[in-house]
Amino acid sequence: MNIFGIGLPEMVLIFTLALLVFGPKKLPEIGRSMGKAIRGFQEASKEFESEFKREAEQIERIVKEPMQATLEEPVPPALSAAIEPTETEVPTVQSEPIESEHTESEPVTASPEQKPEESLG
Numbered sequence: 001m002n003i004f005g006i007g008l009p010e011m012v013l014i015f016t017l018a019l020l021v022f023g024p025k026k027l028p029e030i031g032r033s034m035g036k037a038i039r040g041f042q043e044a045s046k047e048f049e050s051e052f053k054r055e056a057e058q059i060e061r062i063v064k065e066p067m068q069a070t071l072e073e074p075v076p077p078a079l080s081a082a083i084e085p086t087e088t089e090v091p092t093v094q095s096e097p098i099e100s101e102h103t104e105s106e107p108v109t110a111s112p113e114q115k116p117e118e119s120l121g
Helices: 008-064 116-120
Strands: none
Touching: none
16 A cells, blocks of 8 residues: 555554644544545646646637638728828918127037037047
């Protein structure tokens, strides 16, 4: 008798230790709760397995069905030059020239993006 790789002598030893640790009053309660937990795990496992099989059968059924090919309807061409765009008038703003301190003949030595170290060299 070999359950989970544990032989009969090992099972007797484990049962004896459990009896000594938990006592004769608590041992049946622990056994019952462990049995319920194992049963719940088995039911969940069976439910998962049946769901997995059902999904696999559905996929196989879909794959085995013959495929039907249909052509898409052609897309109408985009709007062409037949429709002329409406012209909207853009308002113009008149401004006066800004007088600057620099004249056009004076060169600018450094731009604001440059650091002083870069302009020196």
